[in-house]
Amino acid sequence: MDARYPNGKSDKARAEWFNLFFQTAMSSRKVRALPVYPPEMRDSILKAIAEAPGPVPVKDLGTLSELGRKVPGTHVQGLLADDLNSGKVFQWGDSNKPAFWSRNPKIEARQRILKIAAERVLTPGKLSAEAVGGKPKLNLNVVRAVQKELIGSGLLREVPAAPRSTTERLINADHPEILEPEIARLTEALFAKYGVIRSPERIRALLAADATQPTHEPALARADDEEIIRDAAEKIFAAMNRVAFAPGTTVTFYRLRQQGELADIPKPIFDRAALLLQKERRALLSIHDHAAALSPEEREGFVTDGLGKYYVSIYAR
């Protein structure tokens, strides 16, 4: 007898079905069904979140005047569950006092940590504490996790402890204005240990020589450019998460370019922003391995690194 439905249920299939039903019904943690709310209510909540300058507590979302009635916090969370899973909105605060916002707390944490580590060399604990403290306040666990990712991806580098301390510190290695004095100090200390003294000019020359090593990354011309590219990267990342079929699935650049907020970004900026997301290990790009055979018009729709590689789509790591 074939185990299948709906015709001719076998004993085994019937038993499986009953088991499934029984387990759901008798589960110790009962899942209450969400009352049916009109779809406009969810839309109003999403609109309020999108327009808010910061995270909106779930309590405030439940009492929005547009809703016409008070909605319990748990129901608000239920209404937003799909949007939360698909990355349209993000949860802020903690599980006791959840809040929702359209900005990803991980991105905020990342930017804060990199900014602080570009200005000062701090221990991991102090760095995360400072990042948490800004406005809006971040969850410490989120900050710690992001900090760990940044260390793993090489964007934050560990440097030896400060004098009279045993804890290693973290530095944003992409910023020469903080990296140079730190390396100079360490080199000086090392040479002094062996009785060798090097003038600051020699040390600077050494660092300069290192800095002139060829790199495959297109150099950023100005700090302004970097800001523009980073901003574009954030927009691409947000749009990618929004339009992706499911979290982590590929989105073609063809489709991304159709999104209103990305349509006007100049191609060189767009390309470098997409590459930045891969470099920072937030996203992966799918390569088109025979782009050379395509027409220039078709290639124009892809992202390129300028060195002959063409990428056709992007997906979250």
Next chain:
Amino acid sequence: MSPSTPDRAKTHIPFQPNPFGSAAFESPWAGELTDVPAINDKPFRLILTALRQMRAGAKGTSIVLTGDPGSGKTHLLGRLSRRLWQDEREGNGSSFYVYVRCNASAGTLWRHLRHALASDLLRGPEGSQLRAAFQSDSKRLGNVNHGGVRLVLECLRDGRHFHAAAAWLRGELLGDADLAALGLGIDKEDEDHSRERDAKLVVDAILSFLAPTPVVLCFDQLEALETYRGETAGYHAMAQLISTLNDGHNHLLLISCVVSAFEKRLDELSNGADKDRWLRHKDTLRPIDLEQAAQLVRTRLDNASQLKALRLAHSGDPWWPLDAALLQPLFAETGLCLPRTLIRACEQRFAELLIDEGRLPPPKSLEAFLRDEYAKNLLEARRTVARQGIGKTLSDCLPWLLQNSGLIPLGQDEERSRYAHQAWRGAGGDLALAFCDGGGVALTNQLKRIDSHWTPQTMKLTILRDAGIKPGEKGALLLERLKQRGAREVHPLPEALAALRAIRNLTSTARSGELFLGDQKVDELAVTDWALANLPLQVTELRFALLIRLLEVQPYDSAVVNYHTFPKLRIIDWNHSLDAIPIRSLKRF
């Protein structure tokens, strides 16, 4: 060896099969599967969830999987087939598994599916899946309302005329005697069948027969639907096919795999409804991290029987005889690496460690490699062409030749589709091509249709048909009349068809990123360039016979024409239009 080379590099092991020798998983039906379940676990769970839903009574769905070449799409389909067989053995639910490599075209998709469906049903892990279907439910035949399918399935059930029945089910052409033995009627004169429509009806009937047991249809290498680079008609036809299957049957799990580089073609689909039905679920196969890589390498090494004893002596080092440090550069850029890239690197490293390294043949040139690959494909293609006939082969393979000869394909046209399968534009005008399969009444009916719908004023017409099949009396008269009205007849040689099929398979494999010379990927452009520069004589003749119709600027009234451009002196007898028949059979000019 330099003194700085790590000690590991000095390791040598006795000659034995390379455990990394099969980087590309060619077909889910092929051989053993060395699997690491943690790799691509998420998309696999998505498939299993859909299947469980179906077994619990839900309607089937469609899943699209994207991924870079070498990310493991075909391997995942192989893992699925093993899982289904395991479920069957352990009594966790039965299902049917069908693998379809999409090297077809817009006009032949249903025939292609019919062939794959019938072929896979006639095989299985333990005998044929069809036999299992009969064993699990003897009343299934009651679901079938297609007389032909019913008769053929009865033959297969009872073990009567097995070969003829299997061939019919696959859509192969049968002689009148075989049809009569199966109890199938021969076409009547007033019946005019489209082979594509026939195939759709047969597919529908077979799927109804299998219902309600879930049928998992895996469409692999969707990008192979492009008969030439950039052709999109195949994707539109595929979307329609998925939509039709989805609407017509509740027990189908449709899985489609496409290389990420071609995903844009799905974004560009114009029919939103078809697209929605196709893209019900989607997931992306990802590169692997170092931990998964270690598992993959370890699994392959552990499965190498001749390496077991040696590895026991190095039980503290799971990577032995390889060195993890040597593979780490693969992960430098993104921290991730495609499984196939890793396996290829391991394969190369392992080959270096084999003691008879010096006896390895010298590396092949690209030319020699493509020649060998073509020869391998040609052997298979000769068999395929003999089975599938002239129509499907030309529909799938001729566009590559004509597009690369500078012709421009003309879009769909309802009126034209009544008499022609393809239409092309060249410098000398437009040319419609009609492919005639079979003979007897079927040929007569097709010629009737051409005669009633084609007008010479709209475009030139060339009829391509098998020279070995003689038309009947009425067919011959119709053919003569069409020729008098200006149509030409071309007889492609079987070897030309096989060569075109072999080239098509080779370009499709390259397009999917599966063609490697050592560790170098060979792309589609390289294959196309090589194939065009080395076209077999039979294909050159066929091309010439088709192109001449678009190059001619004035009508040729003379019986014999001498073409200086052709590699050898040849004669073309316009009155009989035997353009593609080698001249050695004709009188020398």
